[in-house]
Amino acid sequence: MSKPKQVTIVDVAEEAGVSIATVSNVLNRGGIRSSKETIRKVEQAAERLGYRRNTMAAGLSRNKTYEIGLIVPGLNGYYGQLAEHLQVEAHNRGYHLSVFSSGGFDPEIERRNLEVLQQRRVDGLICHGLAMGFESTRSIVNSGTPLVLINGWDWPEDIAIGAVNLGFASACEQSVKLLLERGCRTLCYVSSKRSKAIDEQRHIGFIRGMERYGNGINYEVADAKDLDVDVFLRKMREGHPAPIGIVAFDDHVALRLICGTLRLGIELPEEMKIVGINNDYIAEHSYPGLTSWDIPYTFQAQMAIDKLLSKLSNQQAAEQDEREINVPLTLIERHTTNALKGGVNEHVAKGN
Amino acid sequence: MSKPKQVTIVDVAEEAGVSIATVSNVLNRGGIRSSKETIRKVEQAAERLGYRRNTMAAGLSRNKTYEIGLIVPGLNGYYGQLAEHLQVEAHNRGYHLSVFSSGGFDPEIERRNLEVLQQRRVDGLICHGLAMGFESTRSIVNSGTPLVLINGWDWPEDIAIGAVNLGFASACEQSVKLLLERGCRTLCYVSSKRSKAIDEQRHIGFIRGMERYGNGINYEVADAKDLDVDVFLRKMREGHPAPIGIVAFDDHVALRLICGTLRLGIELPEEMKIVGINNDYIAEHSYPGLTSWDIPYTFQAQMAIDKLLSKLSNQQAAEQDEREINVPLTLIERHTTNALKGGVNEHVAKGN
């Protein structure tokens, strides 16, 4: 009951009446072909005994784990989705994805996780929004473990080569453009600074949008953390020309804002317009329906895994051509960005 | 660059001028004590060389991995939170938690994940909401891998011994009681059948509440999947005596309902009252604020890990006393369950 000696290839070999090497051969397919007969015998023996290959022994022997590590700040919302998709893609390519959450950008936890992953001799690493500095990260890279960054915009080139970046900046830029086109006369970006680079990038895009399309129009930036939504909204409405357009850090933040407008009796598409990011469950089901940017998780995950695997095979080879790959988001319009008044078009009607 | 031979205890031994056995001793603490001097030498050598213990080799050698596997239906919302907390607790006890998502109750994926985990020789398994049948699960247990079920209410005793169950049933039962006390004259449970046992349990609680406190009052059950919220709400309002009380499967479902009432102009605390489950971000930030049941994630996680570890040490020993452990939820009242009219008490005001 307590640790009934697991069956090994030795057992299978005996049972099948062949050598352990043969067993290893037929059971991992890659190697030399065996006679039909042998294959059958081995497979049946394995089946009969309930053999299961010992990952550790295999990894130890061939000096390769087929395990890749993932470090994300958390498991909720966007990060959870990403992790899930990465897991699927990794699996599809014969790899195991070990998921680690760094508990919301805690550098300490991040270090520990990294240590564990290195000890596990993972073949590669995918990191998202690292809290630790460049130097620490560089030391990983130099230690020989291939690294793919997701959303590592502001990282030094030697580390970020092959990074997979989501187009948050241009999404925000386009959000600004959209809001202006919809008639907004004041804009605001509600940030989430604790999300670090993820936020920074949106901010940059927002500013760029203002510079490019704003024509000197008034804009503000507020941080969601500790934000008193009601006070904020009231101030926006009273102190600035309407309608007011808001770019929210993500759909969660947007939900808070939407609820604020409901509470204060602010007319949503008329007096104020909001666009979120992530196209969460929230965006689809909130009332009014929230305009948001959809993330192509599957594509993103594929890109990341592909990048990593290519780094694994090509020993430092020429993948120089494509340094960073950019994954664009797509806008899903819903009610919160309707044009001036009651212009409910089909898309919007469906979206909510 | 491409696989720079990782440093091993052999290297450290040479560098420190001792034998590999000694290195192993001082580096894993458990064993025999060594002289201060030796310890220093070894530690410095290890430090200097950047030694990192090879998990596979260690695991192989001592026939124990200190890895425990987790299988959950997904990584979003409740499940993601749970996974994160389990990871922390596992780590606190020196274990590594390997998280697997079965992609929303896909039995196929579940099988694969299980296979992988077994091949990794995980010391134990924590499973939540398995899609596979009893038999398959039992075969795991019999294979010698300790298993702790989370929310495995309806499972056979021999498997579910030591299961950690959340008190969803009594939460729902109490929800019914609450809604009745608040004056509701029609009740409804909006389910999510695809969530299997998780849903079943809530359903049971709801029914029990009706039987116990309902006095023959009218009640209904509808499933959230493919539910046309607006049609549903309209029918509820028109065909039944108000106010109507709704117990939602979770806060996500509740959000949909809340938005429906906003859309249709149904007065929320007056004509209809809603209580959700999970006390998500949504519950706190929706408008009106959603009454919901909070889940003690940390406690739940500790219980699960504790149970598993005790199964690991006690070779089949007497843990018979406590078969299943029940983790109670706590109600967080917000605006959606206010008493008859405008009775906004402090708690509610704060809650929203």
Place this chain on the structure above:
DNA sequence: CTGTTAGCGCATTCAC
């Protein structure tokens, strides 16, 4: 095609 053998990196007796 199949069997023999030598490690992979570490933990663990058991002598010294």
Place this chain on the structure above:
DNA sequence: GTGAATGCGCTAACAG
């Protein structure tokens, strides 16, 4: 206290 030797389960050359 410390070190030499053995084995964990498997893979990867080689030999046959």
